[in-house]
Amino acid sequence: MKTKYLFKGLAAVFLLLAVAITGCSKLDSLTGPTGPKQNQQISFQISQQEGENGGLEFLFKPSMDTKISKIVCRLPEQQFEETLTNNDPNYVFQKDNFYDIEEFTHVTAGQQWKFDFTGNSTTGTNTAYTVTSDYTVQ
Numbered sequence: 001m002k003t004k005y006l007f008k009g010l011a012a013v014f015l016l017l018a019v020a021i022t023g024c025s026k027l028d029s030l031t032g033p034t035g036p037k038q039n040q041q042i043s044f045q046i047s048q049q050e051g052e053n054g055g056l057e058f059l060f061k062p063s064m065d066t067k068i069s070k071i072v073c074r075l076p077e078q079q080f081e082e083t084l085t086n087n088d089p090n091y092v093f094q095k096d097n098f099y100d101i102e103e104f105t106h107v108t109a110g111q112q113w114k115f116d117f118t119g120n121s122t123t124g125t126n127t128a129y130t131v132t133s134d135y136t137v138q
Contacts (some may be wrong), residue, residue, distance in 0.1 A: 042066055044117055046135035051103035056137065058101040060115065065095050068119035073102060075113050092122055111137045 043063045051057040058073070069089040074081045084102060093099055101115065118130045 042117075042121065042129060042131055044115065044131060044133040046101075046113075046115060046133050047098065048135075048138060053103055053105070055103045055105040056107040057103040058113070058115070058135070059098045060101055060117070060133070061098045062093050062095050065122045066093050066119050067091065067122060068093055068117055070118045071101060072116040072118075073104070073113065074116070075111060077112065089119070107137055109137050113137065 045061040045063075047059045047061070049057050049059065060071075067089060068086050068091075070086060071084045072081060073084065082102070113135045115133045115135065116130060117133065119128070121127045121129065
């Protein structure tokens, strides 16, 4: 008889534990589906225009206000790389505005360029970032 009550008691404890564990496994209601802070990483849109010296000029547009310390322009298929350093790393590039990167000669349609942007966010903790944007020449 004591064994019968012991099994019922253990079954009740296991049932309560199972309900407690299942009910507490999600934190969506407390912090949202992505946790307390979403990663709002910046992105850069790349475009092109004819340069003043007969080359092709690349431009960028940031998705949010940002400070940029350097841009590395790469054309991997030709093992070309050029680093452009910003003389005023505290300058704030405004979101949704286009800015010149550089004019390059001998650029042809279909080339796949990569642009590595290194800088700091202008909001919150001034977080450092490095973001790569890919671009295929039109």
